[in-house]
Amino acid sequence: MNNPLGKLTELAAACLVRIGTSLREAHDEGGSGVWIAPGVVLTCAHVVRGGLATDVEVGWGAHILRGRVTDHTPNESVTDLWSYPDLAVIEVADAPSHPCAWLTETPPIEQLTAFGHAASLGDGLKPLSVIGRCGGTYFFGSGQFAKFSGNEVVPGMSGGPVLDLQQGAVCGIMSSTLGEGADRGGYLVPVSALRCLGQRRRRDLLNAHDRFHGANPEWTDIRAQMPPSMLLxxxxxxxxxxxxxxxxxxxxxxxxxxxxxxxxxxxxxxxxxxxxxxxxxxxxxxxxxxxxxxxxxxxxxxxxxxxxxxxxxxxxxxxxxxxxxxxxxxxxxxxxxxxxxxEPARSSVPPGGTVSVEIAYGAAQVDRFRLAVSVHPARQAARLIYQDKEPVHRLNDLMQIVSDQLRTALTLLGGNAQVEFVVPIELFDVPFDDLQPLHRFTTLGRKFRVVLRDYDRQSNPLVRYDWERRWNHARSTSWRSHWITCTDNLSADEFSAELEQHADTALVALGRRPSSARHVRELLQVALESGVPVAVWRRDACAEHDREAADSDCSGARFLTSVRPVLDETAIDELPETVRQLRNRAVGQSPSPADVSCQCTVLLYDKPARMTYQTASVREPSFESLESDR
CATH class of the missing domain: 1.10.533 (Death Domain, Fas)
Structure with missing residues (x-):
C-alpha cells in the first residue's frame, strides 16, 4: 500500500545520528543530530559543548564514526536554555553512504514529528520519534525558537530533526525540553537559523545539500507521491x-x-x-x-x-x-x-532612476522620526522597500537605517541613481550627503546626485499652482535666480512681494544655512511657499556672521560668488549633477579657492511632476502637557 507519510517518516529516521564523546562506554549520554549533506551533521551547540575543533563520535546504525566540530554558536544565556541559535555542524571524514534530510526554511505549520534518542527503558539511548504540533514561537536572545507541543521531549532528543509533514521536509532541530514526564513539549531551532553561521558557510552547506538531493532522488520521490492537498x-x-x-x-x-x-x-x-x-x-x-x-x-x-x-x-x-x-x-x-x-540583450548601462527617502517627525514626540524608502526605476513601477508605521527612531539611529536601506535601493537601480531626501525644513541642514552606504572613501553626495525635497509642500494644494508654473517656466525658457547674502536685510514680506512680481524666479541661493538664523529660515520658507522649486546653500557655517561679526567678505559671500557663475551656466535639469561635481572638486587634489568655497553645497531640487508616497500623516496631534493648566 502506498503510504508516503510512513515512507517519509522512515527516511527521516534513517537520517538521525547519535552524538557523544564515547558512545560505546557512555550508553546513557549524548545527544542527537541529522545528516544534512554528505559527511555533514547538523546538531545543537549544547550537545557538543567543547566548541570548535572538538573531536566527537557520531553513531549511525551500526557505525561509530569520528567527527570534528567545524561550526559552533556561542551561548550568551545565564539560564539553562542555550541562547539562539544553538547550532553546531560536525564534519565526518570518510563517512559511508547515507541519506540526507530535505531542509526547508519555511516556518513549521502544524503536524510535526520529532526524532531523537531516549533512555526511558533503562537500556541506553535508543532512537525514538514523537508526534506533536507547532505551538507558536518563543523569542530568546537574538532569535526566535519554534515551540513543539503535544508530546514529551526528553534531553537525548536535542539536535534531532523535526519533520513538518505538510511540507514533507525537516523544518528544524530540537533544542530543549519544557519538562520531562509531561506533554509540555520543547523548543526547536528553525532551519533559517543557519544564517547565523555566516552567509558563505550557510551557502556552502545548502549547496552541498542541494547537490546531494539532485543526485539522490529518494526523498524527492516520496514528496512527489504526497497528495497535492498535503503540500504547500x-x-x-x-x-x-x-x-x-x-x-x-x-x-x-x-x-x-x-x-x-x-x-x-x-x-x-x-x-x-x-x-x-x-x-x-x-x-x-x-x-x-x-x-x-x-x-x-x-x-x-x-x-x-x-x-x-x-x-x-x-x-x-x-x-x-x-x-x-x-x-x-x-x-x-x-x-x-x-x-x-x-529579446535583445539588456543594456550594460542600467537605466537608473530615483531613490526617495522620506523622513517625518511626530509632534507628540518631536525627537522621533518615521522613515519610508522607495525606488522609482526609469521604466518600471515604483516600489516601496521600507516603511515605518509610526515615528519610532531617534535621528542617530535613523541615519544608520537610512544608510542600510540606501545600499539596497541603489543596488536595485544598478548604481545609476538620483537620491532625494524628502524632509521637513527642520532637517534641511542634516548632512545626508555625507552618509557612506557603499564605500568609506567617498560619500553619498559625491557618488550620487543627492538633493533635498520639501516634505510639507508635497501635501499643500495652495502651493501647487505656483510651484508647477515656476518649474515649467524654468524648463522652457530662461529662468531667474535670487541671491540672498549674509548681510541682506530683506524682510519676509518684501521677499514675498518680490517673488509675486517675478514668476520666472526658480532658484534662491542663501549665503548662510537655514538653521543659522531665524530670518534666513523665514526667507527660505517664503520661497518654498511661493513655489520656488530650487534652492542652494552651503551647509557649513558662515563663521564671520554666526559670531555676529560685520564682514561683507565672509565665507557665505565667497560661496555665493563662487557658485553663481557655475549655476548660471547650468540648465535646471543638470543642476543635481553639477552640484555633485562641485562636491568632488572641493575635496580633490589642489582645489582652487572657489572650489573650496563650494564644499558641502546643499541643493534643494523639488520637481513637482512626481509626488512622493506620503503614506501617513505628516504630523501627529500636538502634545499638550497635563501640567499646562496648573
Missing part, C-alpha cells in the same frame, strides 16, 4: 524544484548586489527578501513567495534562468537551459520562453 501550494513540482536547486548549486556564487538585482528584475511585486538573499537558492524562494498566481511564479523563474544564462548558454549552463525548456513546456509557457530568448 506551488506550481513547481518537488522533482522540478530539486533539479533546479541542484543545478544552481553548481554555479559560482554571485555577489550580494547581483543577488538583489536578480530579485528586483524578476519579482512581480518588487517585494525584497528579508533577510536579504545570500545565494541563488534564496532568490528562487523569494520569487516563489513574491507572486500570488501560479502563472506568475512560472514566468518569474523563467526570467531568472534567462538572466543567469542568456540565450546562448555556456557549457556549464546547458543543464539550466534544458531545465527551463522542460519547465516552460510542462506549464504551457513555451511562447513566453521563446520571447525571452529572442
Amino acid at each position: 501550494s506551488s506550481p513547481v513540482k518537488p522533482a522540478e524544484e530539486v533539479e533546479l536547486l541542484a543545478l544552481l548549486a553548481q554555479l559560482d556564487a554571485p555577489e550580494p548586489d547581483e543577488l538583489l538585482s536578480f530579485v528586483a528584475l524578476n519579482s512581480a511585486t518588487g517585494r525584497l527578501p528579508d533577510p536579504p538573499a545570500g545565494c541563488l537558492r534564496d532568490v528562487v524562494c523569494s520569487l516563489l513567495d513574491s507572486v500570488d498566481s501560479a502563472s506568475g511564479e512560472v514566468l518569474a523563474l523563467l526570467r531568472l534562468i534567462h538572466e543567469l544564462i542568456g540565450s546562448a548558454p555556456r557549457t556549464e549552463h546547458v543543464g539550466l537551459y534544458h531545465w527551463a525548456t522542460a519547465f516552460a513546456a510542462q506549464h504551457h509557457r513555451l511562447p513566453d520562453l521563446r520571447r525571452l530568448r529572442t
Whole structure:
C-alpha cells in the first residue's frame, strides 16, 4: 500500500545520528543530530559543548564514526536554555553512504514529528520519534525558537530533526525540553537559523545539500507521491524544484548586489527578501513567495534562468537551459520562453532612476522620526522597500537605517541613481550627503546626485499652482535666480512681494544655512511657499556672521560668488549633477579657492511632476502637557 507519510517518516529516521564523546562506554549520554549533506551533521551547540575543533563520535546504525566540530554558536544565556541559535555542524571524514534530510526554511505549520534518542527503558539511548504540533514561537536572545507541543521531549532528543509533514521536509532541530514526564513539549531551532553561521558557510552547506538531493532522488520521490492537498501550494513540482536547486548549486556564487538585482528584475511585486538573499537558492524562494498566481511564479523563474544564462548558454549552463525548456513546456509557457530568448540583450548601462527617502517627525514626540524608502526605476513601477508605521527612531539611529536601506535601493537601480531626501525644513541642514552606504572613501553626495525635497509642500494644494508654473517656466525658457547674502536685510514680506512680481524666479541661493538664523529660515520658507522649486546653500557655517561679526567678505559671500557663475551656466535639469561635481572638486587634489568655497553645497531640487508616497500623516496631534493648566 502506498503510504508516503510512513515512507517519509522512515527516511527521516534513517537520517538521525547519535552524538557523544564515547558512545560505546557512555550508553546513557549524548545527544542527537541529522545528516544534512554528505559527511555533514547538523546538531545543537549544547550537545557538543567543547566548541570548535572538538573531536566527537557520531553513531549511525551500526557505525561509530569520528567527527570534528567545524561550526559552533556561542551561548550568551545565564539560564539553562542555550541562547539562539544553538547550532553546531560536525564534519565526518570518510563517512559511508547515507541519506540526507530535505531542509526547508519555511516556518513549521502544524503536524510535526520529532526524532531523537531516549533512555526511558533503562537500556541506553535508543532512537525514538514523537508526534506533536507547532505551538507558536518563543523569542530568546537574538532569535526566535519554534515551540513543539503535544508530546514529551526528553534531553537525548536535542539536535534531532523535526519533520513538518505538510511540507514533507525537516523544518528544524530540537533544542530543549519544557519538562520531562509531561506533554509540555520543547523548543526547536528553525532551519533559517543557519544564517547565523555566516552567509558563505550557510551557502556552502545548502549547496552541498542541494547537490546531494539532485543526485539522490529518494526523498524527492516520496514528496512527489504526497497528495497535492498535503503540500504547500506551488506550481513547481518537488522533482522540478530539486533539479533546479541542484543545478544552481553548481554555479559560482554571485555577489550580494547581483543577488538583489536578480530579485528586483524578476519579482512581480518588487517585494525584497528579508533577510536579504545570500545565494541563488534564496532568490528562487523569494520569487516563489513574491507572486500570488501560479502563472506568475512560472514566468518569474523563467526570467531568472534567462538572466543567469542568456540565450546562448555556456557549457556549464546547458543543464539550466534544458531545465527551463522542460519547465516552460510542462506549464504551457513555451511562447513566453521563446520571447525571452529572442529579446535583445539588456543594456550594460542600467537605466537608473530615483531613490526617495522620506523622513517625518511626530509632534507628540518631536525627537522621533518615521522613515519610508522607495525606488522609482526609469521604466518600471515604483516600489516601496521600507516603511515605518509610526515615528519610532531617534535621528542617530535613523541615519544608520537610512544608510542600510540606501545600499539596497541603489543596488536595485544598478548604481545609476538620483537620491532625494524628502524632509521637513527642520532637517534641511542634516548632512545626508555625507552618509557612506557603499564605500568609506567617498560619500553619498559625491557618488550620487543627492538633493533635498520639501516634505510639507508635497501635501499643500495652495502651493501647487505656483510651484508647477515656476518649474515649467524654468524648463522652457530662461529662468531667474535670487541671491540672498549674509548681510541682506530683506524682510519676509518684501521677499514675498518680490517673488509675486517675478514668476520666472526658480532658484534662491542663501549665503548662510537655514538653521543659522531665524530670518534666513523665514526667507527660505517664503520661497518654498511661493513655489520656488530650487534652492542652494552651503551647509557649513558662515563663521564671520554666526559670531555676529560685520564682514561683507565672509565665507557665505565667497560661496555665493563662487557658485553663481557655475549655476548660471547650468540648465535646471543638470543642476543635481553639477552640484555633485562641485562636491568632488572641493575635496580633490589642489582645489582652487572657489572650489573650496563650494564644499558641502546643499541643493534643494523639488520637481513637482512626481509626488512622493506620503503614506501617513505628516504630523501627529500636538502634545499638550497635563501640567499646562496648573
